[in-house]
Amino acid sequence: MVRTIAGVVLGYVVFALILFATFSTAYLTMGAGRAFLPGSYEVSPLWLGVSVFFGFAAALVGGYVAATVSRGTRAPLVLACALLVLGVIVAIPALGKPDPGPRAGDVGNLAAMTNARQPAWFLFLSPVISAAGILVGSRLRRRA
Secondary structure, three states: OHHHHHHHHHHHHHHHHHHHHHHHHHHHHHOHHHHEOOOOOEEOHHHHHHHHHHHHHHHHHHHHHHHHHHOOOHHHHHHHHHHHHHHHHHHHHHHOOOOOOOOOOOOOHHHHHHHOEOOHHHHHHHHHHHHHHHHHHHHHHHHO
16 A cells, blocks of 8 residues: 555656656747747647657656556556546636736746646646556556
8 A cells, every 4th residue: 555655656756847847848948939829828739749748758757657666557547547637627727717918029937837828628638648648657667
């Protein structure tokens, strides 16, 4: 039981840290001009692609860590379910997020995270991608 809990917690921490690091680096590398559509906080198709790639990759590592720490399949499954539930809980309020207005030039990382507007379909697809990455990562660990 302790290993399962530790696997879930460490898998999530690793997932979150990798996600934060890669998204911050991607935003700093791309800049607001490529991360957002011109003059708005609507994310660009390029950013959506980057988000899918890094989200899945971070989840893959998180699932691998969860499976390694727990030495079983329960922790990754719990983590995948938790990410699905948390993702939906976060997505619902984001649907009613007020329009931040036009974007004037480059904005910092914090302003970008706060004001970014993702399509509704992507808000609900993102947790599914994360959950799938967790499960694939745990399967990779079992094969190793």
